[in-house]
Amino acid sequence: MSNTILALQGVTIYQENNPVLSNVSLEVKKGEFIYLIGKTGSGKSSFMKTLYADLYLTNGEGHIVDFDLRTLKEHQIPFLRRKIGIVFQDFKLLPDRNIYNNLRFVLKATGWKNEAEIRTRIEEVLERVGMLNHSQKMPHQISGGEQQRVAIARALLNDPELILADEPTGNLDPQTSVEVMEVLQKINQNGRTILMATHDYALLLKYPAKTLKCESGKIFEVVQKTV
Numbered sequence: 522m523s524n525t526i527l528a529l530q531g532v533t534i535y536q537e538n539n540p541v542l543s544n545v546s547l548e549v550k551k552g553e554f555i556y557l558i559g560k561t562g563s564g565k566s567s568f569m570k571t572l573y574a575d576l577y578l579t580n581g582e583g584h585i586v587d588f589d590l591r592t593l594k595e596h597q598i599p600f601l602r603r604k605i606g607i608v609f610q611d612f613k614l615l616p617d618r619n620i621y622n623n624l625r626f627v628l629k630a631t632g633w634k635n636e637a638e639i640r641t642r643i644e645e646v647l648e649r650v651g652m653l654n655h656s657q658k659m660p661h662q663i664s665g666g667e668q669q670r671v672a673i674a675r676a677l678l679n680d681p682e683l684i685l686a687d688e689p690t691g692n693l694d695p696q697t698s699v700e701v702m703e704v705l706q707k708i709n710q711n712g713r714t715i716l717m718a719t720h721d722y723a724l725l726l727k728y729p730a731k732t733l734k735c736e737s738g739k740i741f742e743v744v745q746k747t748v
């Protein structure tokens with residue numbers, strides 16, 4: 522299991538008792554970059570939600586960053602989410618506080634106490650996404666692409682082993698999407714594993730990687746030319 526970040530065996534994912542994806546078996550190894558594609562409603566978000574335990578895994582076996590999704594208890598979920606960085610399409614920054622305090626809020630909530638260490642960590646992650654100069658701005662004072670960079674920085678705070686990005690460029694124009702994708706590529710090159718749901722085929726062509734497709738209740742790997 523040491524080199525495996527995610528392993529699913531015979532998993533069926535339900536939404537309100539309806540199976541969305543059936544008999545999913547897959548393995549993701551440390552350092553991989555993987556796309557998850559598929560039409561609207563094909564189950565990409567449900568799949569992601571199962572991985573960060575927003576949907577409980579009830580059928581099949583699932584292991585993610587050393588947690589057993591099948592036996593996971595509610596009180597373990599915050600610990601699982603510290604090992605997984607999650608990036609959403611709509612950024613989800615808190616609108617009532619500046620960038621620095623958005624990130625500080627997450628560190629405080631995950632047990633960080635020393636303000637000097639908090640400051641150092643926030644500066645490190647903002648630097649990594651090229652947003653260090655914006656730490657005192659409010660979310661509405663920066664662009665969508667900049668907000669997504671901050672959201673990526675927020676996902677990196679606790680040095681997660683796996684980043685789950687659910688359509689991270691879905692609200693961005695093509696040029697800004699490429700800029701955000703460059704940030705994700707750099708994070709991947711630094712050894713982090715990334716699973717990214719997307720509808721953006723231009724990005725798939727520009728940055729080819731292993732691609733999983735959700736279709737007709739199944740997930741399967743596709744080769745680039747047939748996506």
Ligand SMILES: Nc1ncnc2c1ncn2[C@@H]1O[C@H](COP(=O)(O)OP(=O)(O)OP(=O)(O)O)[C@@H](O)[C@H]1O
Binds near residue numbers: 541560567735
């Ligand atoms: N909270 C929910 N309650 C009930 N059914 C849901 C819920 N969320 C999603 N579904 C259903 O589950 C199926 C898969 O939806 P899901 O959001 O996982 O698809 P998706 O591939 O992520 O779509 P999109 O590309 O539009 O984000 C759809 O039929 C959807 O209607």
